[in-house]
Amino acid sequence: MLLECKNVCKSYGRKEILKDINLSLPSGKIVGLLGKNGSGKTTLIKAINGLLALDKGEILIDGKNVGVESKKIISYLPERNYLNVHKKVKDIIDYFSDFYEDFDKEKAYKLLNNLNIKAEDKLVTMSKGMREKVQLALVMSRRAKLYILDEPMGGVDPATRDYILDTILNNFDDGATIMMSTHLISDIERVLDEVIFIDDGKITRCEDADKLRKETGKSIDEVFREDFKC
């Protein structure tokens, strides 16, 4: 298994965010982590990326504990912009290239070139959608084993969503796994192999997307709405 979460628990004060999460993901899949706002998606993602300490349980990436080694094989797109917007694109690329051994500079320039972004451009001059595309291009330019994308299309228009989805698909290597969280299910469900539903800090479903469609005769989006009707 590429990713294993065993009895993962996390609370902030008295509030339990992750309640005994058990999860295992193999290589070679595109997986959707689907949940409402506040369901624990981002907390789980941060835990997998070693950005917070667990109260209980353990997370293994490719058999290893979360740490320096696991960070080398995970390419992570956080929910928020974390790049210095006043830096030039080429400086950001150099920075990534210094930081990550598996960063493919040529690929990054190619992806950015497709977006008509020049090496001398600065993020500060770009629209929100464009910044999201730049960040995604950087994340997908690493040759990682696990890509974790937290809300890769939060707050962008439908045309940009299509672009982002195509970029994810075109850069999906056989050996790698992509896990992406979203609540925009209908936009992304066609590319998912597996879906994980998370609600109130618990995993409520973890199954093959097409199997779920076959069994229910419904889209993942509909199943989600029914499962979590307010």
Add this chain to the structure above:
Amino acid sequence: MFNNEAPIYLQLFQRLALDIVTGKYKAGEKIPSVRELSTMFRVNPNTVQKALSELEDVELIYTERTNGKFVTDNKKIIKDYLENLAKEKTIIYMNNMKQLGYSVKEVIDMIERNE
């Protein structure tokens, strides 16, 4: 291109089967690679893989070890598949017409007049 209510691999399978029986991909011709189909239809390569394995099960395509996948050389398989599809559509159409109260003869008249 596909709807989200039915398994995507099945929809892709049906689409490719249709492309084969209608001659878009001819008997013995090489079909595009998994990667190419994935880009073309904007679906996951694993979904393409699954659709191709279904096509292989019904013998519309075959794998040549390292060369890729090819449409069957057996034209009878292709013809039979096409006929089955036509039959299915006819049954659906006839059921719809019966529901509207048309007899077989009236249906035939209707078809001839609208051709």
